[in-house]
Amino acid sequence: MGKGFFNVPVAKNEPVLSYAPGTQERENVLQAYKSMYNSKIEVPLYINGKHIKSGETQTMSPPHDHQHIVGTYHTANKTHVEQAISTALDARKTWANLPWEQRAAIFLRAAELIAGPYRAKINAATMMAQSKTVHQAEIDAACEFIDFLRFNVQFMTEIYADQPKSTSAAWNRIEYRPLEGFTYAVTPFNFTAIAGNLPACMALMGNVVVWKPSDSQVYSAKIIMDVFNEAGVPPGVINVVFGDPVMITNTVLSSPDFSGLHFTGSTFVFKELWKQIGTHIHNYKTYPRIVGETGGKDFIVAHQSANPKQVATGIVRGAFEFQGQKCSAASRAYIPESLWADVKSYLLEDIDSIKIGSPEDLSNFMTAVIHEGSFDKIAKYIDAAKNNADAEIIAGGSYDKTKGYFIEPTVILTTNPQYETMCTELFGPVITIYIYKDEDYAKTLQLVDKTSDYALTGAIFSTDRYAANQATEALVNAAGNFYINDKPTGAVVGQQPFGGARASGTNDKAGSAQNLWRWVSPRMIKETFVSPTDYKYPFLG
Ligand code: NAD
Numbered sequence: 001m002g003k004g005f006f007n008v009p010v011a012k013n014e015p016v017l018s019y020a021p022g023t024q025e026r027e028n029v030l031q032a033y034k035s036m037y038n039s040k041i042e043v044p045l046y047i048n049g050k051h052i053k054s055g056e057t058q059t060m061s062p063p064h065d066h067q068h069i070v071g072t073y074h075t076a077n078k079t080h081v082e083q084a085i086s087t088a089l090d091a092r093k094t095w096a097n098l099p100w101e102q103r104a105a106i107f108l109r110a111a112e113l114i115a116g117p118y119r120a121k122i123n124a125a126t127m128m129a130q131s132k133t134v135h136q137a138e139i140d141a142a143c144e145f146i147d148f149l150r151f152n153v154q155f156m157t158e159i160y161a162d163q164p165k166s167t168s169a170a171w172n173r174i175e176y177r178p179l180e181g182f183t184y185a186v187t188p189f190n191f192t193a194i195a196g197n198l199p200a201c202m203a204l205m206g207n208v209v210v211w212k213p214s215d216s217q218v219y220s221a222k223i224i225m226d227v228f229n230e231a232g233v234p235p236g237v238i239n240v241v242f243g244d245p246v247m248i249t250n251t252v253l254s255s256p257d258f259s260g261l262h263f264t265g266s267t268f269v270f271k272e273l274w275k276q277i278g279t280h281i282h283n284y285k286t287y288p289r290i291v292g293e294t295g296g297k298d299f300i301v302a303h304q305s306a307n308p309k310q311v312a313t314g315i316v317r318g319a320f321e322f323q324g325q326k327c328s329a330a331s332r333a334y335i336p337e338s339l340w341a342d343v344k345s346y347l348l349e350d351i352d353s354i355k356i357g358s359p360e361d362l363s364n365f366m367t368a369v370i371h372e373g374s375f376d377k378i379a380k381y382i383d384a385a386k387n388n389a390d391a392e393i394i395a396g397g398s399y400d401k402t403k404g405y406f407i408e409p410t411v412i413l414t415t416n417p418q419y420e421t422m423c424t425e426l427f428g429p430v431i432t433i434y435i436y437k438d439e440d441y442a443k444t445l446q447l448v449d450k451t452s453d454y455a456l457t458g459a460i461f462s463t464d465r466y467a468a469n470q471a472t473e474a475l476v477n478a479a480g481n482f483y484i485n486d487k488p489t490g491a492v493v494g495q496q497p498f499g500g501a502r503a504s505g506t507n508d509k510a511g512s513a514q515n516l517w518r519w520v521s522p523r524m525i526k527e528t529f530v531s532p533t534d535y536k537y538p539f540l541g
Helices: 024-037 078-095 100-115 119-130 134-161 192-204 215-231 245-253 267-279 308-324 337-352 372-386 438-451 465-474 513-517
Strands: 041-043 045-047 050-052 057-060 071-074 170-178 182-186 209-212 238-240 258-264 289-293 298-302 330-336 391-395 410-414 430-436 457-461 481-484 520-528
Touching: 024 119, 024 134, 041 215, 045 078, 057 215, 071 215, 078 182, 078 209, 078 238, 078 245, 100 119, 100 134, 100 192, 100 215, 119 134, 119 192, 119 215, 134 192, 134 513, 182 192, 182 245, 192 209, 192 215, 192 238, 192 258, 192 513, 209 245, 215 238, 245 267, 258 267, 267 289, 298 308, 298 438, 308 330, 308 337, 308 430, 308 457, 330 337, 330 438, 337 391, 337 430, 372 391, 372 410, 372 430, 430 438, 438 465, 457 465, 465 481
Parallel strands: 041 071, 182 209, 182 258, 209 238, 258 289, 298 330, 298 457, 330 430, 410 430, 457 481
Antiparallel strands: 045 050, 045 238, 057 071, 170 520, 391 410
16 A cells, blocks of 8 residues: 555444345345255356366255255366466465555455345355355355455454554564465355355455365355455455365365465364374475364353243254354253253243244244264264163254254253263254252363363353352363353354364454464564664774
């Protein structure tokens, strides 16, 4: 920027539309859904701004209707991945030098396109591809994605404004350079907003990107690329390769120019990628930045002073919205004996009223889980609970994959706080509850802290301020996002920066400036106005 200190629009969270009967947005999204459902698309690879058709294709089907094909996508071979890398490196020459306000304008435009002309499309695609209800699609694909794009522009200017002190003799300046080389975004199926944000925020900071979306999110990834294209992201800045994750990743991580990994997905995969980066470390031209947000075993703890209706609502929304497939979904709960009868009765009443089916029927609160692998895994845990003396299924427990991968909201009650489903991430609509004696509150907090490897989200429900404080302190390392009297899901960009520690990730807080700091490499420039001409200091006499 040479000719002005430009202010960016003040970022505000995008209002969540209601989709109530009779609203225009409801009509628009259903129309978009129907038209997508009744046609077939072909999704190419995106390399250097070109649509590449490899000829090797996979089909796409909605998880709630797995025999219905809505299109195909082309998969990459090694040469495509190498092309994506070399084209990104070429694009870097101009993109990294483009003034920041030009990059900002592209992503602000992308936000506005999603808020307006693309809103129904990106929501409908997310409903269809990832089986989200319209509300879950709206808070993800529309609102959270728009918020990421707008807030990141503001965060970028705050970072750029962070400058060192100077004196009259020397002016100190910091330039926030993009990373040298290219970056790699690997994204999960469960959030369209995360899929779009991971490559976009690195590109916003001047980096060039190879992006590998999840096989289960290709349909909405295509809409993201349509938006980026219309917003004016230049050719080669964000390149998309679909297909074999192992081959794609091996090719990317073998390049000496690889300079950063922005990953969201499961813990095991992230650790494998980290290990692989370690084995290549002598080949890289720079130390790669590694950011990964991974799994969780998120908890709700109720104190005896809690309001049982609020606890039950926190469990239902926290555990079952989007079929429990949020990294932040509540999947273990600790309820005091004295509160259990009330919590249980509200919980069972709520679960009884939950409707499951296609997201096209807007009266459904839940739809299908993402794919057969996930369905089979969750069903296996449910069956195991049916046959284990430590466990009792008190709600749900049925599943059916005839048409879609539907699993009932399931509550397992256990007498063993170390029971498998208290510790392992299932990523489905299953919560396990342990009842503790009221007087064991302090011990229970220790149990919560020690039970799982993860530390992503957690919640305490309490009307007793001392008890709330006790939990806040005892669970200081048990969650990166900690909630008091609220469900542990639903972080909002700019309000609750998101990320966890321990096995849950590097905690680089998506939705804050902290994440963007990882994608720049500062250059310090000191300029001395009158340079010395004698090497001798006064003390030398
Ligand atoms: P996943 O780990 O199966 O896949 C994530 C990405 O990694 C996909 O693009 C996938 O193709 C790729 N991948 C899979 N195996 C790979 C391999 N061997 N080498 C290279 N890449 C590979 O995760 P998912 O099922 O898409 O998403 C669910 C997981 O993501 C859950 O564990 C959830 O907790 C986590 N998640 C975390 C956050 C967070 O912010 N902490 C947010 C969303 C999801």
